[in-house]
Amino acid sequence: MMSRHDLVWLSDRGWQQLIDQLSGQRSSQLIVQPSMTAADDQLEAVKLWQNQDWPLVVRRADADIGVNTDQICLGLAMPPHPLTGEKRRIALRCAVTDIKKTTPALPLSSVISAAPGEWQQGLAELALQANNLRLHVFGSLALQTLTKQIYLSTTSDIDVLFYPENIEQLQTGLLLLSESAKILPLDGEIIFPGDQAVSWKEWLSAIDRQAHVLVKEMHTVRLASTASLLSSLGKKSCVKSV
Structure with a gap:
């Protein structure tokens, strides 16, 4: 699928x-x-x-x-x-x-060499610190890596997909993304089980308030509670085979 x-x-x-x-x-x-x-x-x-x-x-x-x-x-x-x-x-x-x-979308480690020079060290450190966390990249940086054409500009983001296997990985990965966003223009989505995608920035602003977040799926867009998405991590891994 x-x-x-x-x-x-x-x-x-x-x-x-x-x-x-x-x-x-x-x-x-x-x-x-x-x-x-x-x-x-x-x-x-x-x-x-x-x-x-x-x-x-x-x-x-x-x-x-x-x-x-x-x-x-x-x-x-x-x-x-x-x-x-x-x-x-x-x-x-x-x-x-x-x-x-x-x-799947390109692994983070595969796009570093195609990134602008001022991003490369930060991306390399992010990839190193991610260790067993699964981070992939889509959007402009991925397309520039694949085609060697110019997609990036001074206003471009680095769109990251983060696939946590459990709540501990979710917390670790969000902390890492938040720290890295201080030096890199990071954006992107958390992918929960069932390919439920949530903006990780929206998640961070919603989790303390136990608010609802926008969930993008293959066939729909809907609102879901942070609690329901957290509970889904305990049911099965959301890592896809490469």
Whole structure:
């Protein structure tokens, strides 16, 4: 079962299906505006991703995608526009049978060399101190690592996924992230069992008040109590096999 932020490599058939979809959209746009369209940029981006064999990223399922569907919702984030800095994202879908490989988001240790020089020491120390904690990275730093294209700017965050196995790991990891955030622009999510994702910054502000937090799952977004999420850690490990 795939989760949000997983990396997905497509088969040739899968890529062709996406190209055919975008080509159809482009034809529709040209009827209205016979000039360069947004679909042109998207089509070129998909072809580049295919040629380079770069992965797409699993995103939350569209509202019309059921739990037992044979399709998966994916995203392709293009590098920010070189002039405006606009973040350009393409929402895609493909058949599960057109996927040839999947992996979790990149491990923290694998992105350090692609980070700006001023972040590298802090990231290396974070990876070292994490020890047996499982930290992965998604977002701009992960995409820059994978594609070698320029995604990061002076306002970029480092998006971290933290998978605690138990309450002790949760507390240890949150303390580590909080301390590291003093020197690094850290952001990201705690992944509780069942792929229940919560902003770790929101968690820190809510836990003392026993407040509800926003939980993102593959097919929904909802509010849940911190107590219910803590109790889920005692039921089973939330570590996924790599």
